Amino acid sequence: MRPDVAIKATSPRGGGIDIATLPSPAAWVDANGIVEARNAAMADFFNVESGRPFSDVLRPEDVGAFDLALKRLTLGAPSASVEIQATGDRKASFVTSLAKPQSDDASQVILLQLIDITSLRQSFDALAERESRWNHALVGSASGVWDQRNSGEMYYSEVWRSIRGLGPDDPIAQNMEEWLELVHPQDRERVLHSIERQNEGDPDYTTFQYREMHKDGHYVWIECRGACVERDENGQPARIVGTDTDVTARKAQEEWLEGLSRRLKLAVDISRIGIFETDFDAGISEWDERMREIFEVPFDEDVRVGDFWERKLHPDDRERTLAHVEMRIAALKPFTDNYRITASNGSTRYIRANSLPYVDNDGHLKMIGVNWDVTEDQRLRQELECQKALAEARNAELDQIRIDAEYSALHDYLTALPNRRYLESRLDELRKTSSERKRGIAVLHIDLDRFKQINDTLGHGAGDAMLKHAARILRDNIRPTDFAARIGGDEFVVLLDYDGNDEVLSTIADRIIGEMRQPVWHNGQECRFGASIGIAYSEDRSADPRALLQNADIALYNAKNQGRNRHEFYTQSSRRLLADARRLSSELLRALENDEIIPFYQLQFDAKTRKITGAECLARWQHPTQGILGPDRFLAAAEECGVLAQIDGIILEKALADVAVWREEGLLLPKISVNVSARRLKDPNLASGLAALDIKPGTVSFELLESVFLDRQDAAVMANLETLRRLSIDIEIDDFGTGHASIVGLLNLKPSTLKIDRQLIENIPTSQEQRILVMSIIQIARSLKIKVTAEGVETEEHARILKRLGCDVLQGYGLARPLDVTATGDLLRAHKKAAAT
Known part of the structure; x- marks a missing residue:
């Protein structure tokens, strides 16, 4: 101890208090914080000279608090305290206690005493750090904390509330009955049992899952982790603490994966494919049940690479198949292969395989794939090919029959001209391809005059001969691109391309009429008949051919009414015939x-x-x-x-x-x-x-x-x-x-x-x-x-x-x-x- 410390340790204004005898650092300071005396312990921790402000040895952040404590004493407070830390290399914390001694002296002398709380502060900071760490961990894991005591005191964290869609002010269930109303009906009995076992400390029930009603009206899946941390004198749970985690998304993913697994299993079972995985580095291959059935491998026998599968290959396919597999494995590319194997009874089976070679995380060369027996498919294919060959041979015979039948169906048996059905088909084609036609279209509707008289007087034989003669005249007077048809009785229709020249149509019609009027001899009898023709045309390539046919029919009606053996063009005035029909x-x-x-x-x-x-x-x-x-x-x-x-x-x-x-x-x-x-x-x-x-x-x-x-x-x-x-x-x-x-x-x-x-x-x-x-x-x-x-x-x-x-x-x-x-x-x-x- 230095001499100046001992001399100044006792102050005549200190009420007889000797700070030298105090074990903790102490000093006398005035109302301004000026050190008047100090003891040895103070000198060890804070090297402050007498006559200097005590605040000189404080950290800047502690000076304000110290000055505020002095001010409180000068204003009449009996004592004050403030926490400070040592400066320099010393890592210590103190509580600074300031007090006025009881003295008759009216001077403002203040006893400053330091209490070392370093270990207490370290314990407190460590506890705060641990609390902060756990709190961040819980928030980061989206786990809600709950704490329940048998005294009725309850705590629920913000995350716990957010899982259920609750805000800070939203009420929560106050008892077990109210809470169970929020639990899914199918989970209530299981939840009660799980809570009971959890309270008993059963490790199998530390965690359980259930569904609880969200504030918005839907259910959320919650994973509850909890344990009894305190028990009363009777051994009953006094405090239960735990966390809740929203696992709704995880449950949905699990359900999706479970459904996918079921579908995959069903697909594998239905398709009857065999699945294998081969580790070439280990020299073994894992085969499922169906794979072993296909290749007749006992279930207790290991499948080694380069052994059983290679021996089962058909001799004619072995070299090609092995070379193909080796090439694909070397390229690490997926491939499909078809080959034959020899069954134990000597029969040949046809196999189809899809395989994928790859290198796993350990660097092992592996291959996974599926095989399925396509023997029956092959048999059916061969049978179909045989039937196809027979069918093609029969089709060759039927083609001519079909052509003849189609011809008969579309042509008039007497004149060999297209019939009404063929005409209707042609009209449909013209309508569908109207945008492709480069010209307009004209329709000639032809009806033979005095034909009935020939039939009545000379018989149907003569009538048939006249119809054949009329058909020849039509063929001779139209171009190869034009179309002539007999649509029934003594009626004919001619379809022609129209280039806008009415005179061409008139010339064709007059030429047909002129040749029809020429006498024809049949069985020594002279036959005379004529023809009336109605003409309708359109330069619009999108015109409806059926409508033109109707217009030509109206024009034909006019031609007959005006004396027969003539042609008439359709005009708008012809529409009065339609008016008569409507009337x-x-x-x-x-x-x-x-x-x-x-x-x-x-x-x-x-x-x-x-x-x-x-x-x-x-x-x-x-x-x-x-x-x-x-x-x-x-x-x-x-x-x-x-x-x-x-x-x-x-x-x-x-x-x-x-x-x-x-x-x-x-x-x-x-x-x-x-x-x-x-x-x-x-x-x-x-x-x-x-x-x-x-x-x-x-x-x-x-x-x-x-x-x-x-x-x-x-x-x-x-x-x-x-x-x-x-x-x-x-x-x-x-x-x-x-x-x-x-x-x-x-x-x-x-x-x-x-x-x-x-x-x-x-x-x-x-x-x-x-x-x-x-x-x-x-x-x-x-x-x-x-x-x-x-x-x-x-x-x-x-x-x-x-x-x-x-x-x-x-x-x-x-x-x-x-x-x-x-x-x-x-x-x-x-x-x-x-x-x-």
């Missing part, structure tokens, strides 16, 4: 509303006995100003308006009513036949409508008009025809022999009767060919157990020949004309009276 359609609709459609009856007779066997019911229009109109005046309009089926229904209902009246009078009409249109046959309500009528079995038959194509019926038509059979309504084919009905149609339809068209009956007295044709039809019908009715019986000679040929029923003007209900009733009475005498 007729309007009047027809009004006629249906006014009940102006009535039935006429043409009686039918047994070919042998001439007894009445029935009657065909024909539609007539009782026009208020024009009188009785035949179907030729309104059927086209009816079909266009879509009321043809309605007219069919009206005729049937009225005919049934008339037959019922005649039956009450004792007049027997065994059967009535009514026409049925294609539209009505497709009506889904036909069956229900017929079921509501009083139709006695076997008294009604439906005649399928020639517009019904019998060879290709849709499902609705066939269903309705089956309904007719169930209702005992017979099915008759009308106009048989005109080309619409066929033998295939007869087999499919199974009608009760077919009616030979009048065109085939007309010339049987004079034409041997016609008689042979009619006889053939009757024989075909008999072989199929189908009755035959002949239409167009105009003379007694017709009736006699048809009876001899085996016809069953006769119908025609030579026997009875179509009559209204009153005249038909009179005729029935006359026949009844004649039969009674």
